[in-house]
Amino acid sequence: MRKPIIAGNWKMFKTVSEATAFFADVKGKAEVDGVETVICAPFTTLPALVDAAKGTTIAIGAQNLHFEDSGAYTGEISGVMLKDLGVKYVIIGHSERRAYFAESDEIVNKKVHAAYKHGLTPIVCVGEKLEEREAEQTKEVCKVQTEAAFQGLSAAQAAEVVVAYEPIWAIGTGKSSTAADAEDVIAFIRDVIAGLYDAATADAVRIQYGGSVKPNNVTEYLGQSNIDGALVGGASLEPASFIALVEGAK
Numbered sequence: 052m053r054k055p056i057i058a059g060n061w062k063m064f065k066t067v068s069e070a071t072a073f074f075a076d077v078k079g080k081a082e083v084d085g086v087e088t089v090i091c092a093p094f095t096t097l098p099a100l101v102d103a104a105k106g107t108t109i110a111i112g113a114q115n116l117h118f119e120d121s122g123a124y125t126g127e128i129s130g131v132m133l134k135d136l137g138v139k140y141v142i143i144g145h146s147e148r149r150a151y152f153a154e155s156d157e158i159v160n161k162k163v164h165a166a167y168k169h170g171l172t173p174i175v176c177v178g179e180k181l182e183e184r185e186a187e188q189t190k191e192v193c194k195v196q197t198e199a200a201f202q203g204l205s206a207a208q209a210a211e212v213v214v215a216y217e218p219i220w221a222i223g224t225g226k227s228s229t230a231a232d233a234e235d236v237i238a239f240i241r242d243v244i245a246g247l248y249d250a251a252t253a254d255a256v257r258i259q260y261g262g263s264v265k266p267n268n269v270t271e272y273l274g275q276s277n278i279d280g281a282l283v284g285g286a287s288l289e290p291a292s293f294i295a296l297v298e299g300a301k
């Protein structure tokens with residue numbers, strides 16, 4: 052039985068004081084039996100959030116990491132540093148990083164391995180661009196990205212990966228995929244993982260949908276048999292909305 056996981060991706064929003072005020076508002080309320088709650092926040096806010104989250108069931112995640120442990124990589128943060136802070140999750144291969152920071156499938160795979168090296172759980176993003184969807188390449192794109200991300204992982208590691216299927220045209224646009232369409236692609240991604248490993252491993256992997264998820268549509272996505280949660284940008288930024296997302300996943 053896969054536990055639903057609602058992860059907020061704050062992207063480049065919130066100062067430390069805004070983050071701690073947010074956490075105080077959601078503490079106790081975005082903690083619901085049977086649902087895992089994660090906040091993936093900017094690096095600067097992570098120490099304060101990890102501290103605030105002690106004694107709660109809310110896990111804190113980062114939005115990126117470098118694949119090396121240390122070195123001359125100005126501006127980068129490694130898995131060693133995130134683990135040292137007490138971070139549990141890390142988003143890898145978000146489409147914004149693929150688009151604006153030239154993250155290739157190969158780099159995504161290196162980052163997934165770096166996450167596991169340091170005991171972090173990766174939330175691996177895959178998804179197609181609008182032109183790829185229109186050319187009916189959605190499944191092929193997701194297959195290539197998924198196979199690349201999982202390359203070299205043991206079955207035990209693969210089972211722990213959280214995949215986020217995020218059609219790029221649905222991110223921050225208000226144009227969400229229908230629940231049925233998202234279910235179709237996510238079931239396909241699970242089949243791809245089964246092909247790489249076996250049915251039991253694929254069955255253990257949690258696969259989220261992301262792209263304009265709101266409190267008023269989260270239940271519909273989570274009602275699909277293969278959709279195990281949501282990776283949420285805009286609607287995760289306000290406490291009331293974030294709480295409603297977690298409650299909607301019950």
Ligand SMILES: O=C[C@H](O)COP(=O)(O)O
Nearest residue numbers: 060222223262263284285
């Ligand atoms: O990581 C989250 C996604 O990019 C979705 O963002 P959104 O909920 O603002 O569409």
